[in-house]
Amino acid sequence: MQFDVGNSSAKWRLLVAGEVVERGRYQADDAASRSALLDCAPAPQAIWISSVADEKSNQALAAMLRERWGIEPWFAVSEAETLGLHNSYAQPERMGVDRWLAMLGARASHAGRLCVVDAGSALTIDLVGADGVHEGGYIIPGPGLMERALLLDTDRVRFSEAADYRLQPGRSTAEAVRHGIALAQAAAVRQALEVAGEGVSLFLTGGGGSWLHEQLGGHGELVPDLVLDGLQLMAEIRAN
Structure with missing residues (x-):
């Protein structure tokens, strides 16, 4: 289990x-x-x-x-090295284990350079070289955290109507907030890919992975169980 x-x-x-x-x-x-x-x-x-x-x-x-x-x-705990994946942290155990396992799961299915995105409460973006070395990553507030921070720290940004997270410009305060958040999430991934350069394969996972995959026009591979797939690989090492 x-x-x-x-x-x-x-x-x-x-x-x-x-x-x-x-x-x-x-x-x-x-x-x-x-x-x-x-x-x-x-x-x-x-x-x-x-x-x-x-x-x-x-x-x-x-x-x-x-x-x-x-x-x-x-x-599971993040390690300095697992199955050829090398951690860039000076203290490897301080890396969120979900990030580590998602990279491990993605690398098991693809041998080239990777960009692994986990869309949850936080949006994490990690880059892995073809040699298995973690090149670094980004941790960004997810949509819920972004919205709460904006409403908490601004007196005049208030709304009660419903609005989805979409990319087109908003025509009400609710839409402007949520569409702006959607733009920030998708743009963060696109910018990370631009920084990484060509030849990077994108993997998406997490509770918001499907939504983000849609906002990116279907770009990349959506793997909902990527963290669990990495967990299985790591646990199998211990069992053998």
Whole structure:
């Protein structure tokens, strides 16, 4: 069983003989999602977790899983090197493990230079050379964080009407805010690709990955389970 734990919820999937047989989303305060998770299997052989949540949340999740199945979960941590992927951080463990695993998953399917984008609460953009060396990355507030920051720090930007995140210029305050955020998100990825130069393959993942893929005109490869795919690769190393 594998988990991709974010700041507000967790994706999970259950594999049998390498094939996904069950999947879902878990929220600690949602009884239905908890029941669906805990009833999905009688006894998984192992539990692997990628988490960017705080330590208290991680401990609560681990305790629940131990109580249900009697298994100690394994939490992935970013490393200096994994399967030929080299971390650029002086302290590798300080890199968000979701970024590390997404790069690992993308590199397993493509041998050239990569731009790996994870669109969640934050928008992360990471560049990887063909030699497996992490060239650096960017961390940008996601749409929700951008909107809250704007509304918190400006007195005259207020709206109550609904508006989608789109790229065309807005014709109301609501549209101007949300369309501006959409423009910033898409433009950040385009600018990162321009900085990277030619010959870079784009991979997108995360809760907002599908939306961002659409805003980019379908450019790049959308892989919703990229973090979990990287987690599986990393966990298999430990198992062997």
